[in-house]
Amino acid sequence: MNAPPHDHVAPENGGILSLLKRTWWTGRQYDAMCMTPQRLRRGQEERLRHLIDIARARSPYYREKFRDVPPGCTDLTQFPVTTKADMMAHFDDVVTDPAVTREGVEQFISDTRNVSRSFLGKYCVAHTSGSQGQPTLIVQDQLVLDLLFAFQMTRGNPAFRGLKRFTQIVRNVFNPTRVAVLISQQGFFPSAWVWQRLPKYMHCYMRFLFLPANDPDLVAKLNDFRPMVVTATPTTLDLLSLKIDQLRFPDLRQAVTWSETLTEPARRRISEAFQVPVMDNYAMGECIFLTNGCATATGAHINADCVIVEVVDDQNRPVPHGQLGHKVLITNLANTVQPFIRYEIGDRLVMATEPCRCGNHLPRIEKLLGRAADFFWVNTAAGFRPLTAYPFQHAFDYLREIREWQAEQVERNRLLVRLEPVPATTPDLKKARHRLEERLAITGMQADLDIEFQTVSHLATDAHTAKFRRMISRVGIPDDLDPSLKEVASDFALFQA
Numbered sequence: 001m002n003a004p005p006h007d008h009v010a011p012e013n014g015g016i017l018s019l020l021k022r023t024w025w026t027g028r029q030y031d032a033m034c035m036t037p038q039r040l041r042r043g044q045e046e047r048l049r050h051l052i053d054i055a056r057a058r059s060p061y062y063r064e065k066f067r068d069v070p071p072g073c074t075d076l077t078q079f080p081v082t083t084k085a086d087m088m089a090h091f092d093d094v095v096t097d098p099a100v101t102r103e104g105v106e107q108f109i110s111d112t113r114n115v116s117r118s119f120l121g122k123y124c125v126a127h128t129s130g131s132q133g134q135p136t137l138i139v140q141d142q143l144v145l146d147l148l149f150a151f152q153m154t155r156g157n158p159a160f161r162g163l164k165r166f167t168q169i170v171r172n173v174f175n176p177t178r179v180a181v182l183i184s185q186q187g188f189f190p191s192a193w194v195w196q197r198l199p200k201y202m203h204c205y206m207r208f209l210f211l212p213a214n215d216p217d218l219v220a221k222l223n224d225f226r227p228m229v230v231t232a233t234p235t236t237l238d239l240l241s242l243k244i245d246q247l248r249f250p251d252l253r254q255a256v257t258w259s260e261t262l263t264e265p266a267r268r269r270i271s272e273a274f275q276v277p278v279m280d281n282y283a284m285g286e287c288i289f290l291t292n293g294c295a296t297a298t299g300a301h302i303n304a305d306c307v308i309v310e311v312v313d314d315q316n317r318p319v320p321h322g323q324l325g326h327k328v329l330i331t332n333l334a335n336t337v338q339p340f341i342r343y344e345i346g347d348r349l350v351m352a353t354e355p356c357r358c359g360n361h362l363p364r365i366e367k368l369l370g371r372a373a374d375f376f377w378v379n380t381a382a383g384f385r386p387l388t389a390y391p392f393q394h395a396f397d398y399l400r401e402i403r404e405w406q407a408e409q410v411e412r413n414r415l416l417v418r419l420e421p422v423p424a425t426t427p428d429l430k431k432a433r434h435r436l437e438e439r440l441a442i443t444g445m446q447a448d449l450d451i452e453f454q455t456v457s458h459l460a461t462d463a464h465t466a467k468f469r470r471m472i473s474r475v476g477i478p479d480d481l482d483p484s485l486k487e488v489a490s491d492f493a494l495f496q497a
């Protein structure tokens with residue numbers, strides 16, 4: 001049960017032969033963008049068969065779960081779905097290497113000095129943003145990371161198109177692409193941690209500048225570096241675009257966003273400010289290479305040679321392209337250590353019905369709803385600004401003694417944060433406040449807000465909608481909102497729906 005031959009990456013030993021082999025392998029990742037749907041499906045099926053074989057042979061959880069599915073079957077709709085709660089409850093039985101245990105992984109990630117080390121000497125580990133109060137642990141091979149960077153260089157790079165791509169590789173050796181990476185969180189969050197796993201050979205083709213998004217000298221450092229690519233969360237880029245008059249980016253070719261939902265108004269603002277296409281990568285810790293953004297259309301193209309995305313309704317029945325699904329089921333074909341097979345993700349997607357003008361044949365997600373998209377309008381010195389759920393989520397999701405949180409905007413600039421502790425624990429409110437203030441400092445809104453903290457034994461769902469809401473506003477959208485921000489407010493209405 002070896003990996004399908006096309007997944008083999010030359011070992012990285014620093015030698016010239018290894019560099020050439022890896023460069024060749026990276027360049028080949030371009031091919032899937034030009035494949036016919038039939039050829040793409042064949043590759044998908046080959047990898048799926050391999051993944052299911054491994055899961056059945058080495059994962060007690062999947063062996064039991066797939067007991068009633070006939071051997072050799074690769075029709076995914078015949079397989080039961082796995083939720084995040086199942087995955088975490090049966091973690092030790094899900095993984096295909098018995099040396100990997102939940103306890104071992106938790107211990108490993110509790111020490112942030114391990115962020116650049118391999119777990120058990122070979123695995124890459126991370127945890128997701130736990131929107132349900134508990135983060136998911138992820139264990140994978142370096143292959144997953146290699147694919148992420150190779151896709152970014154080829155599929156996520158509008159300069160790497162057609163025959164131009166061969167000259168681009170040569171040109172990059174003499175004039176490496178300068179990539180500025182603005183990090184808004186540290187630790188084992190995928191968006192921060194993946195950079196620790198950058199394959200060394202990439203440094204032949206690219207130069208990197210890593211900066212915390214709240215660096216006081218951000219503008220000067222960026223201007224010195226003269227980035228060709230700038231990559232950050234949409235919120236960070238949106239804020240940076242406000243300083244466009246001070247920024248000198250003569251060589252900038254593209255902006256890449258990740259980790260949060262990029263709304264259409266935000267894309268337009270960023271793209272107009274920087275005068276470059278914005279490529280929005282939609283992904284999650286469970287499949288970090290899921291998509292690459294598109295330079296000509298909204299949404300992102302799914303890297304369907306290595307992942308299967310099913311858009312389904314609430315009964316897990318397929319939803320046709322062009323219609324909004326209730327959730328998605330992800331099958332990551334590259335992770336054989338911790339298989340994610342029909343793994344449920346709560347995001348709501350619409351798949352595009354037409355071939356994309358950019359020429360990439362891979363299926364495109366046209367619209368993405370969901371994620372922590374609610375926000376509060378806060379009055380700052382610079383006028384009304386939206387405060388998203390992310391600072392709260394990033395601050396509280398990894399405080400182990402906090403099971404759930406809720407933020408209520410009681411007055412325009414006054415918030416009440418309620419924290420529900422894990423039973424039999426007492427949350428450290430001082431620490432929670434400190435974490436939140438750190439996150440709010442990045443948004444530049446910390447000084448404008450007056451925040452009160454409360455510990456409650458149980459946070460209940462909304463009596464009207466029966467849904468749990470983390471962001472509740474008692475004041476809503478300001479009446480005297482600047483007309484240029486009105487479309488952001490209409491986004492808000494969209495996400496409220």
Ligand SMILES: [Zn+2]
Pocket residue numbers: 294295296297301356357358359360364
């Ligand atoms: Zn496209």
